[in-house]
Amino acid sequence: MKVEQIYTGCLAEAAYYIESEGEAAIIDPLRDTKPYIDRATKEGANIKYVFETHFHADFVSGHLDLSAKTGATIVFGPTAKPAYTAYTAQDGEDFQVGKIKIRAIHTPGHTMESTCFLLMDETGKETAIFTGDTLFIGDVGRPDLAQHVISDLTEEKLAGHLYESLRNKIIPLPNELIVYPGHGAGSACGKKMSKETTDTLGNQKLFNYALNLKLTKEQFIKETLTGLVPPPSYFPQNVLMNIKGYESLDEVMQRGSQALSPEAFEAAANETEALVLDVREAQTFAKGFIPNAINIGIEGQFASWVGTLIPDLKQPILLVTEAGKEEETITRLARVGYDNCIGYLQGGIQAWKDAGKEADTVTSISAEAFSNVLAADPTIAAFDVRKKSEYDSEHVIGVENLPLDFLNDNMAQINPDKTYFLHCAGGYRSMIAVSILKARGFENLIDVAGGFAAIKAVGKLPLTEYVCPSTML
Known part of the structure; x- marks a missing residue:
């Protein structure tokens, strides 16, 4: 018997390969099946089987393409109603894979079909x-996502179901079981997952707050729902793709892999009103990019x-x-349902410049320079674009x-006539923010390279008192 966790860091997602005697099963595959x-x-x-723990919200699963290419049977748990051919398992049903069984x-709780x-x-x-997303290492799946697809499934109802599932189905299992979750730290499907991606169930019974037998149902519901931030807007759309089906990744890749000359690229942008997405590293982007392009770095x-x-x-x-x-970028877009990539700039930004096309830049200064400016004039306008929990901690x-x-909801806070300095934790997110604002017509923007970590290292500016994140919900 072989069990392998196939972990994808950018989504903090874990798929699984299980094999025995020439038969294999895959659990929660990503869309790229290779x-x-x-x-x-x-x-x-x-x-032989592709097991889906639930209809995923944070990525488009690869179950349909994998089944089409291998003949594997797609298996969902009870109550799942996909709009394509799949097997709906009964609670407690066993599936033979070589000499092993999967029950x-x-x-x-996380969703009603979660299995x-x-x-x-x-x-x-x-x-x-x-x-899947029922139990993570140190956490449980947030029970507020399904309500964005089925309105009468309130987060309180789902949290109550999750409490019963954990108490009646998971906690009675042997302590020595290895827990293989669907996600690790960084996923938006939970709020305080561990950086570890496996553990024993016995250890989780000791340290995972959600498995604390002293919690009443009401206390569990409150604890689970406290501290949740709104989920990313694409989550409900990914759920529907996973329920209804989607276009083959091969077709998506073929359409997106069109190499376009600067002239053809510009024409396509004008004719289709396409968004120009520049995925280069933040400081490289700052030195020259196509006007109105949005920077979201492929490495983050x-x-x-x-x-x-x-x-x-x-x-x-x-x-x-x-x-x-190019291929990696198209694949990673498709993993979260962005299937309408229509081509890429052949030769990159250098080809654009060589063709005499206009390029824009971003002013980016060091953390020390920013510290000197702010120390000299505390009234300058500056934004920290980290998450509220990060900002609140320090x-x-x-x-x-x-x-x-x-950011898209708070443009009204920004005065186009003022100059703003922007920083995040390390420089990745602040450049995203600057690029979005510039595309919306804001010009007086200065990025702080290295972000809060570099500012703190310089040590010239007063900081709020640090509060350990582990004490915060």
């Missing part, structure tokens, strides 16, 4: 449980920020990337919080 097919081919195995355990999958080895011993939490800041999944997108990053006194997550 890693799973290659893994099975390497082992000489046939993929469906219906655990409603965990219990792995039993060749001897019948329960060895691991794949919990790319997919989640695209989903947060580009509200329309059907928005036509034209790409500017470093050479060789920030530069006198600098306002304008979270990038909600």
